[in-house]
Amino acid sequence: MENRHAALGLTDSDVLAMYEKMLLTRLLDERAWALNRMGKAHFLVSCQGHEAAQVGAAWALRPGIDWLLPYYRDLGVVLAIGMTPRDYLLALLARAEDPHSGGRQMPSHWSYPPLNIFTGSSPVGTQVPQAAGVAYAAKLRGDDAVVYVSFGEGTASQGDVHEGMNFAAVHKLPVIFFCQNNRYAISVPQSLQMAVDDLADRAAGYGFPGKVVDGMDVLEVYGAMREAVDRARRGEGPTLIEAKVYRLTPHSSDDDDRTYRAREEVEEWKQRDGVTKIRAYLMALGLLTEEADQALRRRLLDEIDAAVAYAEAAADPEPSDLVRHVYAE
């Protein structure tokens, strides 16, 4: 197999580390489902099938310098930029120590100032004008921070997405609009969401480049993201990247995708799973062995086990916390 990562400026250990984050994301998501079915976690949104797109995108960002306005499916993004399984599990179980919201928000509503992860909400698309505002501020201050903002193809129907993209285009702001197109907005297929095959086509209407990438291929995503980040940093403005992915699980722990997707379709996409794909690539190049992979898997599961134990033992918020932080204290 041809070495594809060297040409992207990635070392062997870079790609191994990317694979590790993807595998961690998958194993952690699987654990969240288990905790939900055990009755320990009230709710989760799943990211399985998005790992390659998410880790590939985050890998092009500088932790603590660039800014992120991720959407609720971006577990792989926040893990790749520096959050930990413990952070995620504290939020999943809504503990007081949850670094995102202290147990106030549903899980996967990310927020972490030390890594410039801005707090997000559930109404979709609101983060897009905000991302443009962050980028405007960075430009006004003369900083070279780049802003990553993500959303699904369903969210692309929201007016806020249009408003944010248009403003970013007018001022050539350093924003990467990263759409993870998994073909369904809960149950509604793309064909009822838009009349075009590629959302990326819309970029032309704003006056910046739009690019479609295979979101199941972490290296392809990274390459496109790297290019978009470099372009933003050069002051040439935003890019829309549309990563074609597939959600391998229901939308959330409360969804049943059997009501709207054929099992054959899901099985077909599982054959194209991005985690399996990068593992096969690493093995074909001799960078990963079956034994090393098993050892890695065990180490990650140990880390997740320890994080689960920690989160389960962690304290709930105090009832008196209810009335805090409405205004500055």
Next chain:
Amino acid sequence: MREAETPVAIKTLLEAIRDALAEEMRRDERVFVLGEDVGRRGGVFRVTQGLIDEFGPARVLDTPLAESLIVGAAIGAAAYGLRPVAEIQFADFIHPAMDQIINEAAKIRYRSNGAWGCPIVVRAPYGGGVHGALYHSQSVEALFYHVPGLKIVAPATPYDAKGLLKAAIRDPDPVLFFEHKKAYRSVRGEVPDEDYVLPIGKADVKRAGEHLTVITYGYNVHLCLEAAERLSREEGIEAEVIDLRTLLPIDRETILASAKKTGRVMISHEDTKTGGIGAELAAIIAEEALFYLDAPIVRVAPPDVHPMPFNGRLEAAFMPTVEQQYTAMRDLARL
């Protein structure tokens, strides 16, 4: 030897607001304004006139016609560390930004457990009586009054406007700053040149009195003050007129102290009656000062129709008048 004192300048409400913006932008380079027509045109009411010449187009930013973007971008810029002052051209056009104000700005501190703040100001001209018809006349404060995490300021005088806008810009939380457009140029008053800040959350007793309490805000403050003077002259009845200045958080202390002192309370606003700010004020007084009252609480407000028709007679039929305030105050005092 003592220098002759410079007389305090007399300014319009609009000029006082412009002074506050310019002074804050000079004081703190993180402050910038954004909105529709705020740059080269200086705003459709000319509030931001001249700012672009002094501070440049990047800090006096003409935005696309997109209110959700204006507030959303302000939220993002505030997250980055700036102090944005967003202008919504008319309060009637604020509704596309409801999600950004209510679900985003108001909740950012709470939902991040105090990790993030949202120090933005959203300025909006509101109110009628200027032939603005249905979509250039609305009072929208009650729509936001229910939302924890917001602060709402509605000054009535130039002095208060300058001090409160400065406070709003320096406030760590999101502030909606409503400017009554009929008051913009018709209300004048002393505005000191120096830097001063007035506390958000503090009402102001604009006229002391012992017989009844009138609680109001915005342009109605001036109507009530005029009515109170006439009432004093003609009937010897002394009304205490409280200008709320800040609608959220409300100054319960000042309201309750006055209600307990006079035992008669009238609440007056230009916004329609049902679900208006007056309803909450009446509830607070009923809960905490009922046994001090000598008469039922009276609310003076326009009927529950859409403010307000373009036709002059219909507009006049909607708008509060001095006569209405006078009659209601006199009747309440006689009860």
